[in-house]
Amino acid sequence: xxxxxxxxxxAAFSAGRFEEAAGHFSDAIALAPxxxxxxxxxxxxxxSIHRYSDALADAEKTVELKPDWAKGYSRLGAAxxxxxxxxxxxxxxxxxxxxxxxxxxxxxxxxxxxxxxxAPPRRAPSGGADAIGQMFQGPELWTKIASDPATRAYLDxxxxxxxxxxxxxxxSSLNTYLSDPRxxxxxxxxxxxxxxxxxxxxxxxxxxxxxxxxQQQKQQPETKAREMEPEPQPEPMExxxxxxxxxxxxxxxxxxxxxxxxxxxKKDFETAIQHYTKxxxxxxxxISYLTNRAAVYIEMGKYDECIEDCDKAVERGRELRADFxxxxxxxxxxxxxxAKLAKNSKDYDIAIETFQKALTEHRxxxxxxxxxxxxxxxxxxxxxxxxxxxxxxxxxEKGNEMFKQQKYPEAxxxxxxxxxxxxxxxxxxxxxxxxxxxxxxxxxxxxxAEKCIELDPTFTKGYTRKGAVQFFMKEYEKxxxxxxxxLKLDPNNQELLDGIRRCVxxxxxxxxxxxxxxxxxxxxxKAMQDPEIQNILTDPIMRQVSSNLSSL
Numbered sequence: 127x128x129x130x131x132x133x134x135x136x137a138a139f140s141a142g143r144f145e146e147a148a149g150h151f152s153d154a155i156a157l158a159p160x161x162x163x164x165x166x167x168x169x170x171x172x173x174s175i176h177r178y179s180d181a182l183a184d185a186e187k188t189v190e191l192k193p194d195w196a197k198g199y200s201r202l203g204a205a206x207x208x209x210x211x212x213x214x215x216x217x218x219x220x221x222x223x224x225x226x227x228x229x230x231x232x233x234x235x236x237x238x239x240x241x242x243x244x245a246p247p248r249r250a251p252s253g254g255a256d257a258i259g260q261m262f263q264g265p266e267l268w269t270k271i272a273s274d275p276a277t278r279a280y281l282d283x284x285x286x287x288x289x290x291x292x293x294x295x296x297x298s299s300l301n302t303y304l305s306d307p308r309x310x311x312x313x314x315x316x317x318x319x320x321x322x323x324x325x326x327x328x329x330x331x332x333x334x335x336x337x338x339x340x341q342q343q344k345q346q347p348e349t350k351a352r353e354m355e356p357e358p359q360p361e362p363m364e365x366x367x368x369x370x371x372x373x374x375x376x377x378x379x380x381x382x383x384x385x386x387x388x389x390x391x392k393k394d395f396e397t398a399i400q401h402y403t404k405x406x407x408x409x410x411x412x413i414s415y416l417t418n419r420a421a422v423y424i425e426m427g428k429y430d431e432c433i434e435d436c437d438k439a440v441e442r443g444r445e446l447r448a449d450f451x452x453x454x455x456x457x458x459x460x461x462x463x464x465a466k467l468a469k470n471s472k473d474y475d476i477a478i479e480t481f482q483k484a485l486t487e488h489r490x491x492x493x494x495x496x497x498x499x500x501x502x503x504x505x506x507x508x509x510x511x512x513x514x515x516x517x518x519x520x521x522x523e524k525g526n527e528m529f530k531q532q533k534y535p536e537a538x539x540x541x542x543x544x545x546x547x548x549x550x551x552x553x554x555x556x557x558x559x560x561x562x563x564x565x566x567x568x569x570x571x572x573x574x575a576e577k578c579i580e581l582d583p584t585f586t587k588g589y590t591r592k593g594a595v596q597f598f599m600k601e602y603e604k605x606x607x608x609x610x611x612x613l614k615l616d617p618n619n620q621e622l623l624d625g626i627r628r629c630v631x632x633x634x635x636x637x638x639x640x641x642x643x644x645x646x647x648x649x650x651x652k653a654m655q656d657p658e659i660q661n662i663l664t665d666p667i668m669r670q671v672s673s674n675l676s677s678l
Contacts, residue, residue: 134150145171156498169201188201200235204235219239277308379415382402386402398418399419423435432459458490461478462477477500478497513548522553542558555581559591563591571595572595589608593609602629606625609622
């Protein structure tokens with residue numbers, strides 16, 4: 127599943143759909159959180175949409191998981207450079223080049239970082255964009271945006287909210303978003319000035335105009351006089367008392383939400399509930415107040431109240447046509463509460479169904495992880511309820527009887543049932559391994575024999591089964607090692623001693639050259655597949671030796 131999500135992410139990235147690619151890579155990370163390549167890929171996708179802080183976090187995780195992988199430092203350098211930290215970017219690229227000196231991407235990145243570090247800093251009024259960006263940290267930000275008719279609608283736009291949060295986390299990133307007219311509008315609001323944009327100016331005239339005809343020369347003074355006259359400012363929009371009250375209530379609701387968030391972080395859950403409830407009373411058009419209160423109820427163990435709030439949030443969200451991510455969040459929190467209740471009710475189906483609904487709204491890695499946990503809990507519960515050692519012993523005896531009658535497929539059916547009833551019984555795996563050996567299914571037999579030894583390392587029969595399978599697979603050296611391991615537990619075990627004797631005979635026969643051509647080819651083929659042999663053959667020195675020998 128992780129490989130499938132990764133492939134989708136790579137395809138989306140190649141097509142330039144970077145936001146979608148990041149989502150697929152997040153899904154893959156939820157399934158394979160130790161895979162450094164997934165964090166590297168997501169870092170590249172996030173950097174492509176200028177989310178450099180998130181890209182940096184993923185790049186740092188990549189380097190943490192795989193410190194000897196050069197590409198991880200390439201991601202790290204790109205993220206630092208995107209955040210304007212040229213020194214850190216250069217250091218990252220240099221570390222990567224220490225691992226891979228010929229990497230052209232790292233060389234180019236280092237050159238860019240050094241160029242950025244050497245460039246003179248940009249001059250900006252009042253301390254630059256960083257100083258201006260600090261204004262976005264103040265508590266009056268949300269109130270001003272919600273109170274102004276020109277900016278109020280921005281609060282319902284997810285991409286704009288993402289920009290604001292990025293600027294709050296990293297004020298220096300403001301420069302990245304100044305090309306967005308919405309950010310310029312908010313900046314104008316916060317500075318309480320009208321910022322002139324290129325669209326507001328007229329640059330159509332040439333800097334060196336040709337001499338106008340006499341008729342136009344007469345008209346120029348009049349034209350210039352008109353141009354110097356200030357443009358009439360539009361009359362301010364009249365705001366009704368009702369609209370004014372609505373703005374004030376929304377602003378007050380946002381303050382209550384922020385206070386609730388602060389109380390939640392302090393684990394003062396009762397106070398947080400009070401703030402979120404007050405926010406709902408002031409503004410019932412924002413379902414985040416419901417989902418936040420639901421999260422508090424989960425922490426308090428009040429799962430029924432959480433489910434009730436989530437149902438209200440979903441219903442209200444449909445009415446308001448709220449962002450599908452918000453609806454998905456409500457469903458995820460409902461699923462979490464249902465999964466908690468299922469520990470007592472033993473019914474995980476409704477929780478699983480709720481998580482699946484949430485994923486249809488928005489494919490979130492956290493929701494996917496919770497779905498997998500619920501499905502695993504259900505499977506473990508079913509296995510626990512099916513557990514019955516007494517019935518397992520009965521099925522094992524039935525299997526033994528079928529084995530004696532040489533009815534091996536029937537015996538395997540009984541052994542399968544015995545394992546389902548008691549998956550910790552090493553004897554059943556040993557018996558089923560013997561059946562697989564009789565049927566010539568050597569890989570399955572070897573797997574069962576190894577499971578037998580894993581469950582009970584002191585059970586000598588497991589070593590006998592494993593050695594027999596390896597012997598029939600003509601892996602005589604490995605079979606001998608297995609028999610010797612068993613003899614350490616029981617030095618007088620005749621089956622193990624006979625096994626070693628048979629292995630010695632086959633090894634001596636091969637050493638004398640008394641081996642069939644078919645067996646020789648099979649042995650050579652297996653040797654070539656051995657990882658150690660492959661490493662030796664791919665060694666540059668060995669390749670040179672082989673080349674010299676072939677030329678003689």
